[in-house]
Amino acid sequence: MSVGYNVAVVGATGAVGEEMLKILAQRDFPVKNLRAIASERSEGKVVEFKEEKIKVENLASASFKNVDIALFSAGASVSREFSPKFASEGAVVVDNSSAFRMDRDVPLVVPEVNPHAVEKHKGIIANPNCSTIQLVVAINPIHKRAKIKRMVISTFQSVSGTGRDAIIELKEQTKNYLEKRPLEKKVYPHQIAFNLLPHIGKFLPSGYTEEEMKLVNETRKIMEDPAIKVTATCVRVPVFISHSETVTIETEIFLSVDEVREILSRAEGVILQDDPQNNIYPLPVEAAGKDEVFVGRIRKDESAPNSINMWVVSDNLRKGAALNTIQIAELLIKKGLV
Amino acid sequence: MSVGYNVAVVGATGAVGEEMLKILAQRDFPVKNLRAIASERSEGKVVEFKEEKIKVENLASASFKNVDIALFSAGASVSREFSPKFASEGAVVVDNSSAFRMDRDVPLVVPEVNPHAVEKHKGIIANPNCSTIQLVVAINPIHKRAKIKRMVISTFQSVSGTGRDAIIELKEQTKNYLEKRPLEKKVYPHQIAFNLLPHIGKFLPSGYTEEEMKLVNETRKIMEDPAIKVTATCVRVPVFISHSETVTIETEIFLSVDEVREILSRAEGVILQDDPQNNIYPLPVEAAGKDEVFVGRIRKDESAPNSINMWVVSDNLRKGAALNTIQIAELLIKKGLV
Numbered sequence: 001m002s003v004g005y006n007v008a009v010v011g012a013t014g015a016v017g018e019e020m021l022k023i024l025a026q027r028d029f030p031v032k033n034l035r036a037i038a039s040e041r042s043e044g045k046v047v048e049f050k051e052e053k054i055k056v057e058n059l060a061s062a063s064f065k066n067v068d069i070a071l072f073s074a075g076a077s078v079s080r081e082f083s084p085k086f087a088s089e090g091a092v093v094v095d096n097s098s099a100f101r102m103d104r105d106v107p108l109v110v111p112e113v114n115p116h117a118v119e120k121h122k123g124i125i126a127n128p129n130c131s132t133i134q135l136v137v138a139i140n141p142i143h144k145r146a147k148i149k150r151m152v153i154s155t156f157q158s159v160s161g162t163g164r165d166a167i168i169e170l171k172e173q174t175k176n177y178l179e180k181r182p183l184e185k186k187v188y189p190h191q192i193a194f195n196l197l198p199h200i201g202k203f204l205p206s207g208y209t210e211e212e213m214k215l216v217n218e219t220r221k222i223m224e225d226p227a228i229k230v231t232a233t234c235v236r237v238p239v240f241i242s243h244s245e246t247v248t249i250e251t252e253i254f255l256s257v258d259e260v261r262e263i264l265s266r267a268e269g270v271i272l273q274d275d276p277q278n279n280i281y282p283l284p285v286e287a288a289g290k291d292e293v294f295v296g297r298i299r300k301d302e303s304a305p306n307s308i309n310m311w312v313v314s315d316n317l318r319k320g321a322a323l324n325t326i327q328i329a330e331l332l333i334k335k336g337l338v
Numbered sequence: 339m340s341v342g343y344n345v346a347v348v349g350a351t352g353a354v355g356e357e358m359l360k361i362l363a364q365r366d367f368p369v370k371n372l373r374a375i376a377s378e379r380s381e382g383k384v385v386e387f388k389e390e391k392i393k394v395e396n397l398a399s400a401s402f403k404n405v406d407i408a409l410f411s412a413g414a415s416v417s418r419e420f421s422p423k424f425a426s427e428g429a430v431v432v433d434n435s436s437a438f439r440m441d442r443d444v445p446l447v448v449p450e451v452n453p454h455a456v457e458k459h460k461g462i463i464a465n466p467n468c469s470t471i472q473l474v475v476a477i478n479p480i481h482k483r484a485k486i487k488r489m490v491i492s493t494f495q496s497v498s499g500t501g502r503d504a505i506i507e508l509k510e511q512t513k514n515y516l517e518k519r520p521l522e523k524k525v526y527p528h529q530i531a532f533n534l535l536p537h538i539g540k541f542l543p544s545g546y547t548e549e550e551m552k553l554v555n556e557t558r559k560i561m562e563d564p565a566i567k568v569t570a571t572c573v574r575v576p577v578f579i580s581h582s583e584t585v586t587i588e589t590e591i592f593l594s595v596d597e598v599r600e601i602l603s604r605a606e607g608v609i610l611q612d613d614p615q616n617n618i619y620p621l622p623v624e625a626a627g628k629d630e631v632f633v634g635r636i637r638k639d640e641s642a643p644n645s646i647n648m649w650v651v652s653d654n655l656r657k658g659a660a661l662n663t664i665q666i667a668e669l670l671i672k673k674g675l676v
Binding site for chain 2: 150151152154156171174175178189190191194195196197198199203206207208209229230231233235237238239240244246248257276277279281282283284285296297298299300301302303304307309311
């Protein structure tokens with residue numbers, strides 16, 4: 001018997017699904033059999049995994065049986081309908097949608113932060129939102145040392161977070177703008193080329209967007225501290241890959257800038273890039289394609305006691321989505337939970 | 339005698355200088371004679387003012403005499419050398435550089451906020467930095483009603499703030515990126531196309547940039563309140579025109595979101611754009627070419643008492659530079675100070 005797992009990637013033709021296939025191969029994930037599943041629209045398409053060509057199955061008619069690990073990235077409504085079906089046939093589902101994240105019975109996991117949480121899974125484990133993952137990887141080591149009381153966050157989020165159509169829209173609009181042709185808007189309500197949209201996800205009655213509230217609620221759940229106060233403004237920027245965040249962190253205990261640097265230089269999954277005099281600080285184009293969360297521009301915030309400013313950048317398709325999902329699956333294997 | 343003033347625009351061929359000529363014409367500024375002055379490089383070039391073509395003079399050899407109002411936008415070192423020369427010959431200089439902004443003897447003026455300050459001028463009046471102007475126009479009405487204690491600011495600043503070369507660099511890099519050709523970097527230390535640079539102005543030993551400290555220091559001077567606490571992160575974004583800012587404002591006195599909306603709806607120079615359910619919020623591409631400061635996304639910040647979040651956008655070349663400079667000149671005329 002070959003060592004390995006039967007893995008299904010659901011949403012295999014999307015921006016995150018494609019990244020999942022790449023990362024499974026790169027990390028030599030112990031795959032016995034790989035199935036690529038997507039919506040009817042993608043049926044018959046072919047995706048690549050290692051040297052192999054895999055025919056994409058239609059989710060509506062696909063079998064849920066004989067899957068050990070199902071990696072979902074197909075949107076919340078698809079997950080809500082199909083994740084339980086795979087789980088009830090014995091698969092462990094790691095779901096990248098928002099469907100189950102705040103469900104009390106579903107662990108919400110970032111392996112660097114709360115690996116123990118996977119142990120309580122009942123068939124489904126949720127992968128947090130992209131902007132939350134990179135945030136908690138960067139701040140958890142600070143929280144452990146100095147207890148975070150409050151954070152003020154502004155995000156600069158790339159279009160790949162919206163999906164493949166948004167990548168195309170940014171490219172097309174940019175080209176048309178430069179050639180002085182009219183711009184077409186299909187994905188976003190306003191032009192995204194050379195513009196900024198302070199609008200990610202639906203608006204709630206409070207005036208916040210769903211995306212902004214994910215940063216508040218998911219952070220508290222993952223860090224298992226409902227007392228952490230978070231306020232956020234999420235902005236879509238004309239960048240293809242990587243989300244960036246300004247984070248102002250107020251802690252219970254004072255930390256010097258040097259201490260923060262020292263903590264982050266040893267933190268799992270973090271790369272410190274903080275040498276501004278030599279123009280070294282995290283950049284979205286450099287973080288793209290990398291696994292880590294990059295932190296720089298660490299400064300004492302003189303406007304409040306025990307407060308620190310920093311700049312956090314990470315590839316939203318990798319650590320923000322596909323990579324974290326696969327790291328959760330690896331954790332399940334390591335702990336013998338699958 | 340025709341009613342009007344002898345006006346010199348110094349830096350007339352730059353991005354801001356060009357905007358000044360446009361705005362002087364649009365507002366029918368009482369110009370008797372207009373001189374366009376720039377560096378040697380631009381000597382002999384021709385600029386347009388109303389229907390007239392004006393030959394650009396070389397600053398190094400230009401006369402300083404017979405000028406009533408000199409509008410400077412040619413960088414700090416040029417201002418430091420030449421502003422006093424124009425002033426000593428009787429001109430009132432309104433200077434858009436950072437040279438004199440924090441000088442105790444030089445008023446730093448935003449007409450909507452501290453118009454009285456012009457009265458103390460000794461020949462030179464400073465125009466604040468672009469990101470400061472739009473901030474104080476938006477927050478001063480709130481400060482007057484509820485006293486601002488602290489602000490946390492992140493900026494999303496367009497390349498036109500750097501100047502004409504940066505506009506060209508963004509265009510060229512974008513074109514080359516889309517055509518998969520190598521990118522040339524001349525203005526910025528890193529790629530700006532489809533990227534973000536958390537780096538505006540020089541880095542200081544504290545880790546802050548000069549741009550970030552302008553928001554701290556200029557805000558206090560203009561609002562005449564050294565107790566206001568400000569912390570900022572300034573980020574360059576691939577947008578041509580308009581700066582955008584997320585602003586978290588903590589006040590002494592509680593204000594509801596409705597009260598803030600009501601205050602801003604009546605504020606001079608502000609346009610409230612805050613109907614997120616209908617996708618109405620300030621956008622850089624829509625603010626470009628407009629005179630006002632646009633404010634939206636007003637929300638209660640639940641992470642601190644008496645705290646409000648908002649999103650502030652304005653054309654950095656107009657209100658952030660050329661327009662405010664000319665409004666100062668108009669104020670001087672109105673008050674009989676020129």
